[in-house]
Amino acid sequence: MDKEVNKKTCSVHGELSHDHCISLVPIFNHLSEEQMVEISELTHAVEYKKGEIIYRAQEASNALYILSRGKIKIYRISESGKDQIQRILTPGEFTGELALFNEEEIHDSYAEALEEVQICMVKREDFSKLLQKYPSIALKVLSEFSKRLEASEKQAIRIATEKVETRIAMYLAETMDRYGENQTFTIPMKKKDLASHLGTTPETISRKLLELEEAKLISQLPQNKIKVLDLDGLLLI
Amino acid sequence: MDKEVNKKTCSVHGELSHDHCISLVPIFNHLSEEQMVEISELTHAVEYKKGEIIYRAQEASNALYILSRGKIKIYRISESGKDQIQRILTPGEFTGELALFNEEEIHDSYAEALEEVQICMVKREDFSKLLQKYPSIALKVLSEFSKRLEASEKQAIRIATEKVETRIAMYLAETMDRYGENQTFTIPMKKKDLASHLGTTPETISRKLLELEEAKLISQLPQNKIKVLDLDGLLLI
DNA sequence: CGTACCCTTGATGTTCCTCAATGGAAGTGG
DNA sequence: CCACTTCCATTGAGGAACATCAAGGGTACG
Numbered sequence: 001m002d003k004e005v006n007k008k009t010c011s012v013h014g015e016l017s018h019d020h021c022i023s024l025v026p027i028f029n030h031l032s033e034e035q036m037v038e039i040s041e042l043t044h045a046v047e048y049k050k051g052e053i054i055y056r057a058q059e060a061s062n063a064l065y066i067l068s069r070g071k072i073k074i075y076r077i078s079e080s081g082k083d084q085i086q087r088i089l090t091p092g093e094f095t096g097e098l099a100l101f102n103e104e105e106i107h108d109s110y111a112e113a114l115e116e117v118q119i120c121m122v123k124r125e126d127f128s129k130l131l132q133k134y135p136s137i138a139l140k141v142l143s144e145f146s147k148r149l150e151a152s153e154k155q156a157i158r159i160a161t162e163k164v165e166t167r168i169a170m171y172l173a174e175t176m177d178r179y180g181e182n183q184t185f186t187i188p189m190k191k192k193d194l195a196s197h198l199g200t201t202p203e204t205i206s207r208k209l210l211e212l213e214e215a216k217l218i219s220q221l222p223q224n225k226i227k228v229l230d231l232d233g234l235l236l237i
Numbered sequence: 238m239d240k241e242v243n244k245k246t247c248s249v250h251g252e253l254s255h256d257h258c259i260s261l262v263p264i265f266n267h268l269s270e271e272q273m274v275e276i277s278e279l280t281h282a283v284e285y286k287k288g289e290i291i292y293r294a295q296e297a298s299n300a301l302y303i304l305s306r307g308k309i310k311i312y313r314i315s316e317s318g319k320d321q322i323q324r325i326l327t328p329g330e331f332t333g334e335l336a337l338f339n340e341e342e343i344h345d346s347y348a349e350a351l352e353e354v355q356i357c358m359v360k361r362e363d364f365s366k367l368l369q370k371y372p373s374i375a376l377k378v379l380s381e382f383s384k385r386l387e388a389s390e391k392q393a394i395r396i397a398t399e400k401v402e403t404r405i406a407m408y409l410a411e412t413m414d415r416y417g418e419n420q421t422f423t424i425p426m427k428k429k430d431l432a433s434h435l436g437t438t439p440e441t442i443s444r445k446l447l448e449l450e451e452a453k454l455i456s457q458l459p460q461n462k463i464k465v466l467d468l469d470g471l472l473l474i
Numbered sequence: 475c476g477t478a479c480c481c482t483t484g485a486t487g488t489t490c491c492t493c494a495a496t497g498g499a500a501g502t503g504g
Numbered sequence: 505c506c507a508c509t510t511c512c513a514t515t516g517a518g519g520a521a522c523a524t525c526a527a528g529g530g531t532a533c534g
Contacts (some may be wrong), residue, residue, distance in 0.1 A: 146335050153389050157321040373500080401521080478532090481531090482527100482529080500513090
């Protein structure tokens with residue numbers, strides 16, 4: 001299997017395979033070819049197996065993580081011990097940047113590999129130097145933060161003001177927008193995690209999806225797939 | 238009254254009074270004296286009366302707003318028309334920066350003066366130039382965003398996972414930490430707005446505060462003041 | 475002094491969580 | 505490749521937490 005091959009390329013420092021990482025992410029891919037090569041040389045690749053924790057809340061942060069293969073879930077644990085899934089990272093997205101700028105320099109969420117995962121890491125000091133050397137990177141990061149803040153505040157107000165059914169409907173509509181084809185898409189996480197993301201329980205998700213199905217708004221297909229039958233109806237709930 | 242005086246200084250462009258603004262905010266006040274003066278010259282002051290809207294969601298954004306006097310509430314309105322108070326700005330804090338970096342360049346929340354308010358504005362183009370000229374400002378803004386993101390995600394997970402009573406208790410504990418003296422502090426907004434901030438209703442706030450009082454954890458004083466009697470007990474709820 | 479808004483308290487209803495049990499899917503080890 | 509285990513999804517019954525509706529009283533502000 002190619003798993004072996006990857007393990008090999010990943011244990012050595014950045015050659016061609018890392019160009020790939022760098023050119024994937026918006027914060028770097030606006031730079032010139034040579035600049036990207038320069039950055040590539042600062043990265044090193046790491047792999048994690050399914051279920052492994054990439055970083056934990058309260059741990060010192062020392063790198064930017066760029067996902068090049070697999071899926072990662074980012075979640076928090078509340079004061080009372082319950083967790084909330086914040087987002088699912090897909091290749092080309094990055095994480096860990098928050099802790100790079102916060103004063104205590106520690107993570108405040110958890111990152112866990114949902115499957116076999118390959119990551120390019122940029123060390124804190126290297127990233128700092130890049131920011132100094134190429135101010136345009138800082139502007140890209142600002143833009144990324146701005147999007148994240150927007151998403152987070154939107155999420156907060158939804159959980160605070162909408163009913164569970166509405167939240168689910170909105171989530172489905174948005175996910176279809178982002179990943180869907182033919183009105184059909186795969187929910188990128190377990191129902192359990194979706195429940196946690198939407199601030200509810202798996203039981204409620206089950207029941208509400210059934211209701212939406214009975215109302216002919218969606219239909220549930222095998223393997224976590226959803227087909228949206230009536231998008232307008234979905235958004236009217 | 239000095240209201241008159243302020244009105245006058247505010248209608249002209251930045252002299253001494255604006256140094257004040259600039260030196261208040263963390264994103265600028267690390268700069269040298271001359272640099273701050275330079276920035277001061279780019280600002281102009283505006284006043285709003287109580288209840289006036291400073292900006293609205295969907296409006297084009299064209300400035301950074303630094304609050305120099307008064308209080309501002311930032312809130313959103315959800316898809317279903319309910320609103321949520323996101324934060325209350327006090328002098329030295331700023332807002333509007335989010336829209337400066339988002340692609341559509343429009344606001345996604347509302348800002349409303351809670352009392353007579355004085356604001357220093359920096360125009361979008363001027364602020365962009367500053368970011369180019371002084372990269373350290375970008376780093377400060379990144380750090381600020383990072384804090385905001387942290388706060389917003391914390392808020393989201395709380396509303397998603399904690400009971401109303403717990404949210405209130407946590408809010409009280411934190412607010413005392415930030416503003417309290419002698420275990421006593423003033424809630425900086427109406428109960429109605431607090432309810433909206435915490436994702437509940439004024440009725441529930443009323444009842445829960447009463448419960449906390451009956452449990453001898455706090456005592457409610459006139460004029461929106463709270464005295465915390467048992468901080469540990471409060472955090473155990 | 476009057477008006478308007480806000481807060482409070484009560485009664486009622488609904489949403490959704492919790493607990494428990496079963497069925498199913500996916501991963502593990504022989 | 506099959507049996508076994510474990511985790512996940514579903515369904516049901518019950519109840520708690522909280523929203524909603526309605527009315528009275530307080531408070532701020534013109």
